[in-house]
Amino acid sequence: MANPSLLILPGDGIGPEVMTEVRKVIDWFGTRGMTFDVSEALVGGAAYDAHGTPLTDETMEMAQNVDAVLLGAVGGPKYDNLDFSVKPERGLLRLRKEMDLYANLRPAQCFDALADFSSLKKNVVAGLDIMIIRELTSGVYFGEPRGIFTEGNERVGINTQRYTESEIARVARSAFELARKRDNRVCSMEKANVMESGVLWREVVQRIHDDEYPDVELSHMYADAGAMQLTRWPKQFDVIVTDNLFGDMLSDLAAMLTGSLGMLPSASLGLPMANGRPKALYEPVHGSAPDIAGTGKANPIACILSFAMALRYSFDAGAEADRVDAAVEKVLADGLRTADLLGEEGVEPVTTSQMGEAIVAAL
Amino acid sequence: MANPSLLILPGDGIGPEVMTEVRKVIDWFGTRGMTFDVSEALVGGAAYDAHGTPLTDETMEMAQNVDAVLLGAVGGPKYDNLDFSVKPERGLLRLRKEMDLYANLRPAQCFDALADFSSLKKNVVAGLDIMIIRELTSGVYFGEPRGIFTEGNERVGINTQRYTESEIARVARSAFELARKRDNRVCSMEKANVMESGVLWREVVQRIHDDEYPDVELSHMYADAGAMQLTRWPKQFDVIVTDNLFGDMLSDLAAMLTGSLGMLPSASLGLPMANGRPKALYEPVHGSAPDIAGTGKANPIACILSFAMALRYSFDAGAEADRVDAAVEKVLADGLRTADLLGEEGVEPVTTSQMGEAIVAAL
Numbered sequence A, B: 001m002a003n004p005s006l007l008i009l010p011g012d013g014i015g016p017e018v019m020t021e022v023r024k025v026i027d028w029f030g031t032r033g034m035t036f037d038v039s040e041a042l043v044g045g046a047a048y049d050a051h052g053t054p055l056t057d058e059t060m061e062m063a064q065n066v067d068a069v070l071l072g073a074v075g076g077p078k079y080d081n082l083d084f085s086v087k088p089e090r091g092l093l094r095l096r097k098e099m100d101l102y103a104n105l106r107p108a109q110c111f112d113a114l115a116d117f118s119s120l121k122k123n124v125v126a127g128l129d130i131m132i133i134r135e136l137t138s139g140v141y142f143g144e145p146r147g148i149f150t151e152g153n154e155r156v157g158i159n160t161q162r163y164t165e166s167e168i169a170r171v172a173r174s175a176f177e178l179a180r181k182r183d184n185r186v187c188s189m190e191k192a193n194v195m196e197s198g199v200l201w202r203e204v205v206q207r208i209h210d211d212e213y214p215d216v217e218l219s220h221m222y223a224d225a226g227a228m229q230l231t232r233w234p235k236q237f238d239v240i241v242t243d244n245l246f247g248d249m250l251s252d253l254a255a256m257l258t259g260s261l262g263m264l265p266s267a268s269l270g271l272p273m274a275n276g277r278p279k280a281l282y283e284p285v286h287g288s289a290p291d292i293a294g295t296g297k298a299n300p301i302a303c304i305l306s307f308a309m310a311l312r313y314s315f316d317a318g319a320e321a322d323r324v325d326a327a328v329e330k331v332l333a334d335g336l337r338t339a340d341l342l343g344e345e346g347v348e349p350v351t352t353s354q355m356g357e358a359i360v361a362a363l
């Protein structure tokens, strides 16, 4: 049988340097008989600099044909004034859309060793473990019409929020499936009191629940109340399912609750391929952090844990994923901290690569 | 000269009972020579129950012709299954739209006596004082096309995000004007990396700044990063300006940071009327809280402070507004707590009306 294949897209800013550390973890698995066929390509600003587009057709084609894609981060102030159509983000959005990665899994977990880093009180976040499922291929991110048009003597900016029943149904199923493996509770968030797309969202989620997952506990919440409740007492939630734009904000908010953005991975999953594996892209929740790129201050853990999610969701290697998770917990318990995690008395930061190597050693 | 006029719309849930306390404050000003012509009408579910619509044309007409409207809250589970077009929220949205109340001012202030109630660490929120200006009459709340349509053999839910240059410009001006009376800093939030309406938003805010308010410090932030930064270190902000939907979420989030939702007022302002006063509606940030309606547990302070905002923004009565603010701080410093503010050792809650009367006494 062929080795499982991985496409690595380091991207911009700290993307390449955190990816270097992930490579060490991948190589470690190679020495233990689990070898990946790894290819690498450009995405985002890096691709724009080389090819004038944030994602070439060749790279898109490669992404469609591997078992999993691992992405670092895209974007940076250098590209702020590019035309909308070639902004770094368009590369990432094209990957999500053309691979049809409709279910974005964003765990917000608070690591015991790091609970003090949160701006929230320790009792509010210690032990936090929620999973946000964000719809990733539709909604206002992709709806047409969109653009800047002229009307009379002024311009108007337009985007379209748009959800079909089947788009809602499939991501709802992802959420219910995941809930069954966790605490069996799903909270769905929208603005059904203001938006008709939210009315349809609520109705379809409820129907999928009643018809197919009556054993899972389902509740509904308006997205603004959701933002409040996440801030007030996040542990009330198990799985949250929501649309692309609300998910963007709510998952970032949830990530920040944990106090350690540099620690949080994500998985974006689509339909099963011929080999039974879902189309998949894994990436850290943090951005490209151009201000610290190249300084050795980046935390590689979120990207390494994204690879662990790949082991779990793409390669049916739950035990190996647990092993990576445990190695990360060990180095944290040992007191290793990258520069984003400073503040404890007497702690000197380790560099990006020291952290990566410590994790490999802990494996 | 005629007395200034006020239309009171108590609405649903705890709306009527908190409004009863506001009436006591209004009456107190009456005994001091500042008399308001007060009328009252129904809105939301209460209006639906009586008239089959969440806002009658007569009430709409009254609202257009008073100096200020004071609203309690709308909505409740009783009305969850009503048709979208007659939901309680439609009454509120019609008021906002037809009165053209484009600038929604939502202060997020942390009261010293209450800093411990926040789920955030005390040093993160103590002394917090930010002002969110939310665009309130456009965007996805009102854009067309909207609705649930059939396409092929399934339904699709559609809403339209839509901003014209002039809609963005006028709310940007409101933000810059307010910033000049505060710490002179504005942060504008959108998703210009993903939405063209956000691209136009950013461009227009920047242009209004450069042409008319170059003395104010302006920054831009993506709305997801904004949610994170509000959670991480909210004191970095002075004035935040953002669109209707992002503003809905971000202002609720900011409100929750303070730990005392029952304390936060809001003002929604439109164009100046013939008498020079802006069209205006004032309402607490909290909702109708149907679960505690009628139990004496509601906190009337947010609604009383909304009346204080009316004194400040509609009636040029800054000194009187300060007096109400001071009375509220005094009763809090004295240790008075409604049921939403429990948790301190040995504190017994006061009822809604005890709190209202204590504030009047403190005046």
Ligand SMILES: CC(C)[C@H](C(=O)O)[C@@H](O)C(=O)O
Pocket: A075, A089, A092, A093, A248, B193, B194, B224
């Ligand atoms: C980079 C950007 C396009 C992206 C998004 O808005 O989806 C990011 O914020 C995210 O959450 O993955």
Ligand SMILES: CC(C)[C@H](C(=O)O)[C@@H](O)C(=O)O
Pocket: A193, A194, A224, B075, B089, B092, B093, B248
């Ligand atoms: C009640 C509802 C229509 C309203 C909104 O979404 O604007 C509320 O959440 C608010 O923020 O005032």
